[in-house]
Amino acid sequence: MEDVLRPLVVIGGSLAITLFIGWAVDWLLRRADARHPETPLWDRLRRCRLPLQVTVCTALLGGSYDKTEAEVVHEHGTAIGRLLALVLIAAAAWLAVRVSSAIVESSYSRYASSAHDPARVRRVRTQVTLIQRVVAAIVGVVAASAMLLTFPTMRTVGTSMLASAGILGVVAGVAAQSTLGNLFAGLQIAFGDMVRIGDTVVVDGEWGTVEEITLTFLSVRTWDERRITMPVSYFTSKPFENWSRGGTQKVATVFFHLDHSAPVEEMRERLGEIVRKSPAWDGRDWNLVVTDTTPSTILVRALITARDPDDAWTVRCEVREKMITWLRDAHPYALPRIATAPAAQPPQTLLEGERGHERRGRHEHFARFEDGLRKDAQGPGRGY
Structure with missing residues (x-):
């Protein structure tokens, strides 16, 4: 009986504590949102409830699963512990991305509601979007690295990997030259204020609005609802028209x-x-x-x-x-008038017309000559 109750108590207690912490955090955020409705941070932080509960539950189970004394724990304790560690790292990364996104979005919302310059608002929006993507990428890389280090084999090869990091870095730099170029071009666009989300631009003869900017590509929505996707390095290496820069007039x-x-x-x-x-x-x-x-x-x-x-x-x-x-x-x-005239005839047609006129002239000449001879043969005064 004890072998059955102990796992239920450990797992059930972890779930109960997790649900209580999630409810308590949600209640506190609701109170804060009611007291300060002009601050959108509290409402956005409530979206982090699910990753918070997953993180807390995984942490509680990771610290107490060996107390269940179940057979499956004795047989596969190492695998269970590693699995819980991987889930904990992934959940913590998920929570970190959600929290950072909530903070950045709330800051942008407060700024956009109080700003009066549309161009500056679009600039901040572009920077905020790219900052979110950079934070998500960094957190993802750190989480993946931490998950790999939980395996003993990866720790063993860590020394050799660090020793060859220089060579691998050079090779990766050459192989990913275009990708790295677009990455730095995206950062340059974000903080250099070259183009912003919502700007009206003309690229390659196409007129449209910048719809999305990432670290590697940029999407332009044309007037006929087409999407043109191009690398961000295009905007740092080639000239383009930005009709929204300096004002929309x-x-x-x-x-x-x-x-x-x-x-x-x-x-x-x-x-x-x-x-x-x-x-x-x-x-x-x-x-x-x-x-x-x-x-x-x-x-x-x-x-x-x-x-x-x-x-x-x-x-x-x-x-x-x-x-x-x-x-x-x-x-x-x-309205402009267009003067028209008979079309000119081809040279061959003109030549045939002239020849026909000459033939008709000769026939008439011979007819008059024969008529004169006929009259002369009749003698003077005949025919009258």
Whole structure:
């Protein structure tokens, strides 16, 4: 009977203590969140309840499993102890990642709620995202190393591994040159403020918004919902357009090719009416000028300011559509006219036409000559 109760007491007690600690921590975090609702840290720390319970339960079992005096413990005590140690290391790493993520996210939320500069908020968001990934990577590497060191064979080869670490480092550096380059490029982007999550960029002729930045790659969402994934080293080695850097305001331009008789002054007044009614115009400035002329047309440029690239695209399409409609209905003469003429005939066709004309001319000449001979044979005064 004692052999059955002892394992139940050890395991049941560990589970009971684990559940109590999880409940107590959750209760304390709820109290703190109720007292300070403006601090998002307490609510995010509640997400760490499960890894905390796994860590506590594994630690309690690791320290008391040998007290059960069960046969399976006597036969496989070493394997059970190593298994519990591996689970404890993994759970501790999981808890560390969750806690660090909660702290970083809460700090970013407080900053974003009080900041007034969208560009600076996007910069902090990019840095926070990469910091989370770096912390997760470091914790994962340390946890994996600690789990490997629990095996006696790995401790034995540790000395030889350290002795050859220099050679292995050189080989790994050469083999992973591209990966390491992207890794350092990602850190440079995060803290160099070159590009941020949410920035509008133009890369390789594609216009889109930066959606995700990791330590090795960057994802751009285009206007037609495509995703372009490229290494972060691209942004540190090649030029690209960042329309959000220094502010999101944009100047939209629309060009019209019109006839010289186009009413430019009336077009200017009509443009003013269109932009004043457009919600995409930010109210800063607009104008319309003739920027170029050719022997057949003039080039008229309409310039409209907008809050961001999306509004710039919208107001550009709106102005182009309404101005063309107005010109077509009210001033059709202003639209460019295309002069047309009969198509030139091929040289072979012209040559055949000339030959046919010569043949018809010869036939007519011979007909008149024969008619004259016929009249002369009849004699004077005949035929009248």
